[in-house]
Amino acid sequence: MLYGFSTPKHVKDAMIRAVLEDKNYYAESEGVRELREAIAERESAKGMHVMPEDVVVTNGVSEALDMVISSIAEPGDEVLVPGPCYPPYLSYARVRGVRPVEYATLEHEAWRIDMDDLKGKITSKTRAIFVINPNNPTGSILDEHTLKALVDTAAEHNLYLVCDEIYDRIVFDNFTSIGRYVRDTPVVILNGFSKVYLMTGWRLGYICFNSNARALDGLRASVGKLARLRLSANTPVQMAAIEALRGPQDHIYDMVSRLKERRDYVMKRLDAIHGVSMYVKPRGAFYIFPRIDASLGYRSDAEFVIDLLKSKNVLVVHGSGFGSMGSMHFRLVFLPSIEMLEDAMNRLEEFVHSSYK
Ligand SMILES: Cc1ncc(COP(=O)(O)O)c(C=O)c1O
Missing domain, CATH: 3.90.1150.10 (Aspartate Aminotransferase, domain 1)
Structure with a gap:
């Protein structure tokens, strides 16, 4: 146990049960069906239309991020990332030969995204806007006006909008998901069990595609191939994650x-x-x-x-x-x-x- 925080007991029990019941085989590459259903319900409740088919379960948000970046950008392309930003966003892009371009956030205005700065950095090479909400390292939460502006900008410039919401329930104020405003724009939400369910070492996350976005078809196909390539995410942990989402909160x-x-x-x-x-x-x-x-x-x-x-x-x-x-x-x-x-x-x-x- 670290700092007095520990994985909920019912989640640990579910993991042990899964192992003892011999659920030790590979799962479906996109994730165990029942878990995808629970994730689709959780994310739909936040605003975006998500069906179980729109969910891919990954070994942490880290793997999700790598799959998404490597699918949406070629070497030489650019992705917009928040400045400051959780460092793997920079590293995963660079490993793929993609240039991360930081857009400014305004410290004196609660780290609000400077939309003029962001828009000014869109070039013919830009493929996606990445957002981390709530943010690591600043702890900022995006306001509704900014969320709408991000969706409008992504739609106008044909960009993917990828939002990491891994801290969505570790909030001290009102939090609104980008999901509320997505319409049919190519929005992808990344989330996982590390933080809210205190399962960092268990390595489980997921990708959710906006069900209403036809522009995501190519990305879905590519992520599906990458998921099949690495066979599956950890099966007993997926069983425990069902319990995490469906059990007491x-x-x-x-x-x-x-x-x-x-x-x-x-x-x-x-x-x-x-x-x-x-x-x-x-x-x-x-x-x-x-x-x-x-x-x-x-x-x-x-x-x-x-x-x-x-x-x-x-x-x-x-x-x-x-x-x-x-x-x-x-x-x-x-x-x-x-x-x-x-x-x-x-x-x-x-x-x-x-x-x-
Ligand atoms: C914004 C953000 N995304 C992703 C991660 C890593 O998530 P995971 O443990 O699911 O790979 C972290 C961990 O600190 C984080 O701060």
């Missing part, structure tokens, strides 16, 4: 209320540290992304992070690891207990104050 409420308390604690401490700045509270996920003020005299975020690690044994992630737009920031994870966070924040505070000397 109480752990989510408990997890979110504990995380909210931790977020508020970290925010309060950061507010009191002169030298790092937070303009908005994260509204989802479990990350916080403060700015390193110029007054501290650091030339790079990596230098700040290494100095902090060496002098205080506190590890945070340097912001430019999330793309160039994350520079002069760092990412803190507020999953640990308040006691552990208190110790880390005390050390951070001492470190920042000593940096002024």
Whole structure:
């Protein structure tokens, strides 16, 4: 168990049951039918029309992302990704010879997407817009106006719109899925069991295609081939995932209320540290992304992070690891207990104050 969070018992039991009942064979490549039905219901409830046939179960969102990027873009093509952004979006694109182009998000406006910047970066080589909502590393949630604008832009420019909603139920505010606004645009939602169901090591995720989008036919065929190529996702874990979706959901409420308390604690401490700045509270996920003020005299975020690690044994992630737009920031994870966070924040505070000397 990490930081007091553990996979719900009924989900663990379902996994054990599946193994003991010898459900240890390959599953259908697109995923176990009953799981695809449960996923289709979950995602349809968020707004997009999703049938079981529109779902492909994957070994985590990570595999989903690789399948989608390698299917939609050729070497030399471009995909638009949020700046800052969860790093595998950059890496999976580059591995396929595809150029990730970061669009700006506005820190002082709750990391709202700068739609003018995004539109200005669309070229003849652009194939897709990627969105992470809620976002890692900023914890931002997209507003409805932006969601509509994204769908309109994708439709106007014939682009795929791929939305990672892996933190959709780890939210401290209202969350709206892109699914509400998709109409017949080629929208793909990526999601998984790692975060909301505390199953990171079990490796299960999925891809959902907008049922009403004919423009997704080619992508569906390609993803289907890639799914067959790697035979199937883990069968006992798929059995457990059915239980995760159909069984009690109480752990989510408990997890979110504990995380909210931790977020508020970290925010309060950061507010009191002169030298790092937070303009908005994260509204989802479990990350916080403060700015390193110029007054501290650091030339790079990596230098700040290494100095902090060496002098205080506190590890945070340097912001430019999330793309160039994350520079002069760092990412803190507020999953640990308040006691552990208190110790880390005390050390951070001492470190920042000593940096002024
Ligand atoms: C935005 C985002 N997408 C995907 C993942 C990885 O998901 P999975 O464990 O399903 O591969 C993470 C993990 O941190 C994440 O933050």
